[in-house]
Amino acid sequence: xxxxxxxxxxxxxxVPPQGFAQRVTALARTIPxxxxxxxxxxxxxxxxxxxxxxxxxxxxxxxxxxxFIAGAAH
Amino acid sequence: MDTDINKIAAGDHVAFSRIxxxxxxxxxxxxxxxxxxxxxxEDIAQETFLRLWRSAWQFDAKLASPATWxxxxxxxxxxxxxxxPSRRVEIMDGAEPPDAACDRPRPDEALQTKQQRARLRTALxxxxxxxxxxxxxxxxxxxGLAEIARLEGCTTGAVKVRLHRARARLREILEKDND
Numbered sequence: 009x010x011x012x013x014x015x016x017x018x019x020x021x022x023v024p025p026q027g028f029a030q031r032v033t034a035l036a037r038t039i040p041x042x043x044x045x046x047x048x049x050x051x052x053x054x055x056x057x058x059x060x061x062x063x064x065x066x067x068x069x070x071x072x073x074x075x076f077i078a079g080a081a082h
Numbered sequence: 083m084d085t086d087i088n089k090i091a092a093g094d095h096v097a098f099s100r101i102x103x104x105x106x107x108x109x110x111x112x113x114x115x116x117x118x119x120x121x122x123x124e125d126i127a128q129e130t131f132l133r134l135w136r137s138a139w140q141f142d143a144k145l146a147s148p149a150t151w152x153x154x155x156x157x158x159x160x161x162x163x164x165x166x167p168s169r170r171v172e173i174m175d176g177a178e179p180p181d182a183a184c185d186r187p188r189p190d191e192a193l194q195t196k197q198q199r200a201r202l203r204t205a206l207x208x209x210x211x212x213x214x215x216x217x218x219x220x221x222x223x224x225x226g227l228a229e230i231a232r233l234e235g236c237t238t239g240a241v242k243v244r245l246h247r248a249r250a251r252l253r254e255i256l257e258k259d260n261d
Binding site: 012013016017018019020021022023024025028029030031032033035036037039040041042 | 095098117118124137139203256
């Protein structure tokens, strides 16, 4: 019976239909890929971040200096 | 093969097609041995590969081989399908692709094969879905006990015990049907 079972189960296997791979590949062309991996920043993005941070720090320093001078004048 | 998965993650359709060609036989064989009909197996196989396409970037070669990973996706989809209470009636057509004329079995042989397939499918439906998966996986060539254990989420010892029980149960069902 064991042999019979093996034979039956072996015969139960299905084979892929003709053109299955091509059909699924064509379907995949219409489906966007998920990708939530963080992308590394490019050099110009780092530069832009640096400029932004520098400008922010400069404006904050300027504000603090004016506030100090104004406070001292009174 | 890992490289192909990386290429798929980068949107390479040629690599994707190559992976399907390499794994489709194994996936269809596995789904068929689980007792699924052709239409359901095709739906699940298609969804398996489309999931692979969508989430190839999640593949981690340290955790599993591409073959085991793809098989795990197919297994999960098949078990979800089998757990669905109102799944469609599986057609007992045993519809196989037409064979070459010279290989075509005689009508009485074809009928006998069809009946055997239907009998086995009915018997498989009486097994727990996880046991159907285990039985089907045990017939995949090149899939060792360790990989089956990884696929089924248990130890190799548990695989041996469950496999022995599932075979015994299936044999019992088939013998009862014969009486």
